Amino acid sequence: MAKECTYDPSYFKRLKKIESKHFWFNVRRKWIFNSIKKFVLPPARILEVGCGTGNVSSFLAEKGYLVTGCEYYREAIDMAWPGFRKVQGDAKYLPFSDSTFDIVGLFDVLEHFDDDIEVMREAIRVIRKNGIIIITVPAKEELWSFVDVRAFHKRRYTKEMLKKILSEGRLNPLLIEYIFMSLYIPMKYLRRKEKESYNQFQINGVVNTIMKGIFNMERIASRGVPLPIGTSLIAVAKRI
Numbered sequence: 001m002a003k004e005c006t007y008d009p010s011y012f013k014r015l016k017k018i019e020s021k022h023f024w025f026n027v028r029r030k031w032i033f034n035s036i037k038k039f040v041l042p043p044a045r046i047l048e049v050g051c052g053t054g055n056v057s058s059f060l061a062e063k064g065y066l067v068t069g070c071e072y073y074r075e076a077i078d079m080a081w082p083g084f085r086k087v088q089g090d091a092k093y094l095p096f097s098d099s100t101f102d103i104v105g106l107f108d109v110l111e112h113f114d115d116d117i118e119v120m121r122e123a124i125r126v127i128r129k130n131g132i133i134i135i136t137v138p139a140k141e142e143l144w145s146f147v148d149v150r151a152f153h154k155r156r157y158t159k160e161m162l163k164k165i166l167s168e169g170r171l172n173p174l175l176i177e178y179i180f181m182s183l184y185i186p187m188k189y190l191r192r193k194e195k196e197s198y199n200q201f202q203i204n205g206v207v208n209t210i211m212k213g214i215f216n217m218e219r220i221a222s223r224g225v226p227l228p229i230g231t232s233l234i235a236v237a238k239r240i
Contacts, residue, residue, distance in 0.1 A: 045101045
């Protein structure tokens with residue numbers, strides 16, 4: 001059977017350069033860390049499924065977690081960020097025993113698969129009892145554009161869709177919230193007007209610094225009051 005096309009490995013070299021400075025990656029990894037430590041403190045064992053070049057895995061390892069990154073594409077593993085254990089494997093057939101990890105992360109992974117439930121069930125298999133799974137996905141179907149097509153996305157998610165996936169996996173939801181609220185209107189406008197040549201990660205340095213400040217303020221504010229809308233969703237659930 002042919003491998004399901006979930007990503008273009010030729011993008012990884014470009015992606016790694018972007019990850020180091022771009023506001024979206026910088027703020028997202030902090031948002032993920034905040035959401036994890038709210039429920040499980042380091043040193044806990046984390047598996048990131050579909051870790052790519054390990055932008056998030058390396059950051060979580062710096063924070064004291066024991067991180068394993070699992071990635072299908074060898075190209076990404078060979079250039080990955082340092083500080084964590086790297087394993088090549090398929091998200092549908094993880095090369096780990098049952099109940100191995102305290103935390104499993106799927107960060108912008110589920111949207112790349114036709115059968116996201118299958119990927120979720122495999123991730124749940126390797127979480128210990130009372131361990132957690134943390135997920136980020138692109139939100140709001142009305143934001144769908146050629147950018148999603150080019151990134152090999154199959155869908156964008158609503159809160160209801162995520163709740164259904166968690167229910168299918170017999171998980172207890174602890175948190176389902178929007179992130180990147182201030183991106184919603186600009187993204188909706190730009191994606192309606194953009195052309196195939198548009199590079200969503202090309203950004204002026206000054207603008208990048210301003211956006212980083214705005215979204216870090218959103219991240220901090222969301223600890224007290226959940227954001228009403230956003231371009232992504234983050235969810236945390238417990239295996240029971």
